[in-house]
Amino acid sequence: MDKFVSLALAALLLGAKSTFAAPTEATTTACTEIKDALPGKVLTPGLLAAEYMYETQQYWSTTLRTIDPACIVQPDSAQDISIVIKILNKYPSVQFATRSGGHDPNVGHATVEDGVLITMTDLVGATYDAEEDVAYVRPGGDWNDVISDLEQSGVAVSGGRLGIVGVGGLLLGGGLSFLNAQEGMVADNIIEWETVMANGSVVYVDAAANPDLAQAMRGSVGQFGIVTQFKAKVHHMGDVWGGSCTYDETKDEELYAALHDFIPNGPQDPKAAIIFSDLVLAADINTKLIFYFYDAPSPPTTGPFADFLEIPGLSCTTKTQTYSELLKANGAPVGLLNARSLFRTYTVPYIASRPQMYSEIRDQLANITATFLNTLPLIRAIQFSVDFQPLPALFGQISESKGGNAMGLTASDPDRIILIYQGAWNSPEDDELAYELAREITAWLDEVVPVWMEEAGLPPDMYLPLFINDAMFDQPVLQSYREYEKFEALQRSVDPDGLFRTRFGGFKY
Numbered sequence: 001m002d003k004f005v006s007l008a009l010a011a012l013l014l015g016a017k018s019t020f021a022a023p024t025e026a027t028t029t030a031c032t033e034i035k036d037a038l039p040g041k042v043l044t045p046g047l048l049a050a051e052y053m054y055e056t057q058q059y060w061s062t063t064l065r066t067i068d069p070a071c072i073v074q075p076d077s078a079q080d081i082s083i084v085i086k087i088l089n090k091y092p093s094v095q096f097a098t099r100s101g102g103h104d105p106n107v108g109h110a111t112v113e114d115g116v117l118i119t120m121t122d123l124v125g126a127t128y129d130a131e132e133d134v135a136y137v138r139p140g141g142d143w144n145d146v147i148s149d150l151e152q153s154g155v156a157v158s159g160g161r162l163g164i165v166g167v168g169g170l171l172l173g174g175g176l177s178f179l180n181a182q183e184g185m186v187a188d189n190i191i192e193w194e195t196v197m198a199n200g201s202v203v204y205v206d207a208a209a210n211p212d213l214a215q216a217m218r219g220s221v222g223q224f225g226i227v228t229q230f231k232a233k234v235h236h237m238g239d240v241w242g243g244s245c246t247y248d249e250t251k252d253e254e255l256y257a258a259l260h261d262f263i264p265n266g267p268q269d270p271k272a273a274i275i276f277s278d279l280v281l282a283a284d285i286n287t288k289l290i291f292y293f294y295d296a297p298s299p300p301t302t303g304p305f306a307d308f309l310e311i312p313g314l315s316c317t318t319k320t321q322t323y324s325e326l327l328k329a330n331g332a333p334v335g336l337l338n339a340r341s342l343f344r345t346y347t348v349p350y351i352a353s354r355p356q357m358y359s360e361i362r363d364q365l366a367n368i369t370a371t372f373l374n375t376l377p378l379i380r381a382i383q384f385s386v387d388f389q390p391l392p393a394l395f396g397q398i399s400e401s402k403g404g405n406a407m408g409l410t411a412s413d414p415d416r417i418i419l420i421y422q423g424a425w426n427s428p429e430d431d432e433l434a435y436e437l438a439r440e441i442t443a444w445l446d447e448v449v450p451v452w453m454e455e456a457g458l459p460p461d462m463y464l465p466l467f468i469n470d471a472m473f474d475q476p477v478l479q480s481y482r483e484y485e486k487f488e489a490l491q492r493s494v495d496p497d498g499l500f501r502t503r504f505g506g507f508k509y
């Protein structure tokens with residue numbers, strides 16, 4: 001092949017990056033050693049490295065698709081990862097990361113430029129064990145895979161609310177689900193983790209035998225090891241009712257009133273769940289997208305959930321269907337978003353005397369992002385949104401009864417709301433601006449929320465931990481946990497050399 005053509009082709013295959021990857025010698029040597037130990041399971045970049053290229057594209061945020069690891073390992077088992085970790089222990093300067101679904105938008109969490117990336121591409125789906133009435137769930141693929149595998153047996157596991165979302169990161173982060181009011185946080189239902197520990201041993205962390213480690217693993221993501229299989233309690237279910245509706249601004253008042261009532265009173269009917277998404281688009285367009293879920297073939301006709309359904313939407317997809325159909329349909333529109341993206345989270349208390357709180361939060365988001373959204377060309381920023389995700393006292397009651405989680409939800413919890421801010425934009429030149437706007441939102445909340453609490457007579461020291469699955473890289477998520485010191489000590493006891501604390505992607509103890 002002509003030298004120029006082959007160079008151009010190489011540039012194309014490498015994602016047209018201006019600089020070529022330059023892994024250290026130690027990294028290259030580690031990759032070679034891993035490749036020799038796991039023949040056929042290690043991919044490296046280069047001309048016609050189609051499968052390597054394919055793997056680097058399997059991320060939700062397009063920001064992450066230009067990051068090139070030195071090598072990519074596709075294990076089939078915990079034993080394969082055990083081999084990788086033992087080799088990595090010989091090369092203390094080599095950085096590494098694990099990717100399950102690739103939905104975390106943060107650079108350096110499930111990505112590693114010039115390091116070793118372990119992907120869960122070949123560990124996908126779930127199996128039901130009828131005798132024990134539990135499911136074995138693998139971290140790769142997405143919730144569509146897991147739920148369709150289990151549905152034929154009439155069971156599901158508590159998990160993602162959109163079928164396209166990744167499994168491993170969500171199960172290790174704690175997890176919001178449509179089943180939270182019946183089953184607690186997603187991770188509360190995990191009773192055993194097949195885990196490759198820092199020393200390379202494969203350990204079956206059993207929640208009954210090791211309750212402290214189990215609690216720590218429910219919300220610490222990758223700080224205790226790489227998980228290759230989850231043993232989960234199941235939820236027996238038949239047809240469900242749900243879908244989504246969109247609304248224009250004329251319905252704001254009614255929708256915010258319904259939300260304000262649903263947060264404390266929704267748990268009276270634990271089968272009901274919502275995702276309330278407030279979208280801020282260019283040209284001052286505000287719109288709402290609400291996902292509805294009811295764990296029965298038809299929704300109730302009275303109560304806080306039914307009150308939402310009285311408010312006419314512009315368009316609705318709600319109907320009776322199987323859970324797998326619902327999750328597939330929920331993911332479809334979101335799957336079209338092809339952009340750089342950020343998440344940022346904040347936990348606010350439910351403030352009964354402040355029903356205007358939701359519109360204040362939405363208006364401030366619109367205010368802070370207005371210039372970014374409305375600067376020509378219009379396609380510069382695509383959208384920002386804030387979701388109001390109820391975290392009622394009930395979730396904590398169930399969490400505690402199931403052994404507790406790292407986020408520290410307990411039976412004496414107040415009603416709270418987890419905010420997730422999302423941003424979507426096109427150009428790498430705008431990354432810093434987008435992150436800065438997200439930080440501005442936090443700074444504003446840090447100012448106003450204590451004032452709102454004081455005005456409402458709420459105690460200033462209310463426990464408001466951050467939700468790890470929705471957090472931005474610079475947020476002190478683990479540090480917001482009440483029992484941080486306990487988990488930090490536990491992390492150090494199983495990872496004395498700091499393999500996961502200093503060399504691995506994600507939030508750290």
Ligand SMILES: Cc1cc2nc3c(=O)[nH]c(=O)nc-3n(C[C@H](O)[C@H](O)[C@H](O)COP(=O)(O)OP(=O)(O)OC[C@H]3O[C@@H](n4cnc5c(N)ncnc54)[C@H](O)[C@@H]3O)c2cc1C
Nearest residue numbers: 100101102103104161166168169170175176222227469506
């Ligand atoms: C469209 C969309 C919808 C979402 N909906 C929900 C929802 O309904 N509920 C909810 O709770 N969250 C939701 N999230 C957030 C989601 O939980 C997180 O993004 C989560 O990280 C996704 O898991 P993943 O497997 O894709 O993680 P990845 O991006 O693959 O990894 C995330 C982190 O987990 C670590 N990790 C991944 N796999 C393993 C493993 N096997 N062992 C150890 N560490 C590992 C990585 O090191 C990384 O730090 C949503 C996100 C998106 C983009």
Ligand SMILES: *[C@@H]1O[C@H](CO)[C@@H](O)[C@H](O)[C@H]1NC(C)=O
Nearest residue numbers: 360362363364365366367368
């Ligand atoms: C939006 O910003 C303007 C100008 O900075 C300010 O006057 C206004 O009060 C802000 N609105 C809200 C809802 O904070």
Ligand SMILES: *[C@@H]1O[C@H](CO)[C@@H](O)[C@H](O)[C@H]1NC(C)=O
Nearest residue numbers: 197199200201203493494495
């Ligand atoms: C590896 O670490 C785990 C967790 O601390 C421990 O249980 C196990 O005994 C260790 N294995 C070896 C071979 O040291």
